[in-house]
Amino acid sequence: MLRAIKASFYRGGTSKGLFFRASDLAPFPQSMRNEILLSAMGSPDPDGRQIDGMGGGISSLSKAVVLSTPGEAVSEMSRGPEYSFPDGVDWVDDVSRASSERSGWDVVYRFAQVGVRDFVVDWSSTCGNLVAAVAQYAVDEGLVQKRIEASIQGQTPPERFPFATRILAADSGKIIHATTVVCTPGSLESGRLRWYVSNFGGASISGVPSTSSPVEIENPLQGNMLPTGRVLDAIPMEGKSIPCTIVDAGLPSIFIPSSAVFSVPEWFLSHPADLDADPRFRARAEELRYAASRLSPALSSIFSTSTPKICVIGSPASYRTTSGEELRSNQMDCVIRAVSVGNFHRTVPATMVSALAVASVLPGSVVWDACQASVLPQEKNMSLRSITVGQPAGLSKATVALDIHGQPKSINYVRTARRLFQGEVLVKA
Template identity: 30%
Template sequence: MAFKPQIKIPATYMRGGTSKGVFFNLSDLPVAAQVPGAARDALLLRVIGSPDPYGKQTDGMGGATSSTSKTVILSKSTQTDHDVDYLFGQVAIDKPFIDWSGNCGNLTAAVGSFAISNGLVDKGRLPENGLATVRIWQANIKKTIIAQVPITNGQVQETGDFELDGVTFPAAEVEVAFVDPADGEGAMFPTGNIIDRLVVPEVGEFNVTLINAGIPTIFLNASDLGFTGCELQDDINNDDAILARFETIRAHGALKMGLINDLEEAKSRQHTPKVAIVAPAKGYVSSSGKVIEQSAIDVNVRALSMGKLHHAMMGTAAVAIATAAAIPGSLVNIAAGGKERTAVTFGHPSGTLKVGAQALCVDEQWQVERAIMSRSARVLMEGWVRIPQE
């Protein structure tokens, strides 16, 4: 029996923040995959190596974690005053689906670099040396993101001395600003409340802050679930009962936020919302062995992504943390000391991160003009990715 040869597609494998993903120029994809639908999803699933019942993604580019099972499609922007359209797909590891419901804040740091290097940004807007301002249209949530990409001798500069906890080696700093970060699916506080009471049958009742900023996020007090807020991945990810409890809470929170119509829908919407626990600042030893002093942070936050505790912090969840910390009365703000602030440094499993946001209450509605953080990005490999033909 004759089998068809593999097809090859131009692609770039990039790290952005604490995530990795396969980046494509839309025009390089096979014609059937240049539009949303089954053909696109099937292609990207095969690229990443999903679904994999072994959970390893050995026969694909995925790294068997939510942070490394990601795809990005970029194109010249269709929006006025923007340079590039950025579409993100979170690929499930053991299931045959891609979640297009949210953004990846970490990979956002790599979008500007890819766009410049692949001719998606007009050369007239690029300095020979200095910072290039790349105007990104985040197509999943229909929001604007501004990336400041360092340029040296007309080329993207990737090397530098900026250190990001959760990433082993230093690189060039990329400042990313999320403009009007309230998620595109509704109000910043979908219930109209800064704190809600969430009733989860057979699990408990919890005070929660439900926020749409960066990405829809459910914040709970760590102590209400029996945690300290200093947990590392193994403390949670090795316990299936704990993970099941978090997933049940996430599903009920999604329902209360109006993101789903029934609990069953949560199974096909794993990327959003995120669920996170917060606790007052307390020292701990990070996953790398680094001692995090209590005085170095304002609050501890741990967040789950795709059903597992994240090894550091998702970039979009960091936006939610910054936004909630800036709003008096939210669980994040209370855990951080309850004072007015425009920036917060939080502890996560790999270390610390400082993020900024300035909140303003207008007509009894909270608004945040932009949330800002620094990340880094680097091309790991470029060329072609190969997949078997159907």
């Protein structure tokens, strides 16, 4: 017997995930929500294909999102502790606080990393790529209808205009602004115009073959971005000290030089499928990830299958992308291979490219050294610095904004998104 639950399926950046409203999952205790997500995604699958669900067999394609407006379904979730969503900041449903025009938020974003081979649902992290899809969902589902109307009050509605959705990441309490191009079909729905996000435009990102309308994301940086308090750390291993830099720009990322994983430099530039096929590389990366997380109590306390991430980094180099394109070393500031949930990624996670941008302006960091100080102010505005990263699918770019003291204050990057289906997902009853 199967049960239908309302859901949508989105691509956001180079990730895909199932999207649910909190009100549709609130009637279930948290343990059952986890089982719903596992069943929907086809996990666990010992063969790693998720053949019996919506998952794509790798961590970037095995994700779920639960979205809500502030205060949505609070009464149902307050039936008992077993009905609460996993711990994050405890004020996500403070309606009064959320209504502030200056520091409020429109939607609450809860993220779950669903295991592929394992019976695991990890709610402790977030996904920067899916932020683009969260912004589109908020418009598609009418969650920001009133704010859109207020933004153009007294004006003739333009056919297309930018609108910034304020997204609260429930795990950290960060408020992220994601600006989409909003359109109206010019018809009334229940006597009102209904807005939607344009899917037409010239924006492209590595790893996605089509172009679309851009989603401009501003991720504020707050608190301590160096979990160990140091720009450069050393991982004691096998009688050696392996340098690393750990940055938290939304999700902790550990940066290590390529020589720490690959004894032959050319192996570093191999296709990620070839790297995944060699158990030596994955085991080495996981060994370093675990050892680096022991450098900070804050990191060791949140250590899981998906947190922190680890990134292998090297100096600019020429190589062939997964699509066969030839990239030259002078097109980038560094080359990376990102590892997430045990796999070498085809692209770079948005949270990781954010951390790369932060580390690139910290003299002495592993990223600074790999870039060979090439990451200098490129914009006319000297408070902005950009980094271009070579990754298996191509090039990715992020810009870090600096405050008057030269310290990172926000990360800006562009992604695209698309709704792939809307309706109901069938799960085991």
